[in-house]
Amino acid sequence: MAPIIDCRNLIKIHKQGNLEVVALQGLDFTMEEGEFISVVGKSGAGKSTLLTILAGLDVPSAGAVEVTGLELSDIAERALVRHYRRNVGFLWQDYSRNLLPYLKAIDNVELPMLLAGVGARRRRARALALLEAVGLRNHAYSKLHTMSGGEQQRLALCVALALGPKLLLADEPTGELDTETSLGIYEVLRRLNEEGGLSILVVTHDVALAQRTDRVVRLADGKVAGPDYHRESATVEVGPHGAVEIPRDMLIEAGIGDRAKARIVEDGILLQPEDTSDGS
């Protein structure tokens, strides 16, 4: 299956007067369908530039970018708009970008469907199902100003998902929310990913939140950087049959592939690449 996002040697130079800023310098990145990925990196690393390009809102200076199977640079603008409206949803840090303040919650969710020509009964049913899924059923008929920041961000998520996209792109969606509210949003995203098969790419500077995703991609100076050596430990869940899921980044860093050797040591269990000889 083709990846849902495929960036090859992506270069983006922002021109400001006669000043040139290289925001992306030869970025290679792929994301498979069904993944829940976070993109982290310091301010200025190029995260928003990447997302804006993936969103089709800006064009790269060089390189190729494919999203949901379409090469962005060689399709006509109208086809691009139609494609995006159907296949890709966006969530921004400033959730008001997804919301109209004078409409009730449910009308905000129905609006993209109204514009896409979805009939009234299907609109209402889908909007209610989305509100239910994010825990906002009881706010369906609320005005926005009566809702908290976290509630409005979850509502913005419903708007982003109104047309049933395959891919959700989110730029710092919890940047303005407190930790507990942010965790709630991540739980909702996780559920949409696991139960709804939604592919999610979320940009964040919060490493604790990033660790809740399947894969962490680190950007530095406009390129994908190597493994993050600060991530030396992680809390993992132990399933009913002893199944343990180790974060993929950690496995890669430890050089562990499909099989590993587990060994009891003094203070726990050590997991090593299978071919490591321990001398005993």
Ligand SMILES: Nc1ncnc2c1ncn2[C@@H]1O[C@H](COP(=O)(O)OP(=O)(O)O)[C@@H](O)[C@H]1O
């Ligand atoms: N519209 C723009 N015009 C000029 N420079 C820009 C513009 N957008 C971003 N940049 C520059 O590109 C670099 C990457 O920015 P950005 O993609 O916003 O990074 P991040 O989201 O990781 O903080 C920074 O040096 C930033 O100043």
Ligand SMILES: [Mg+2]
């Ligand atoms: Mg940014």
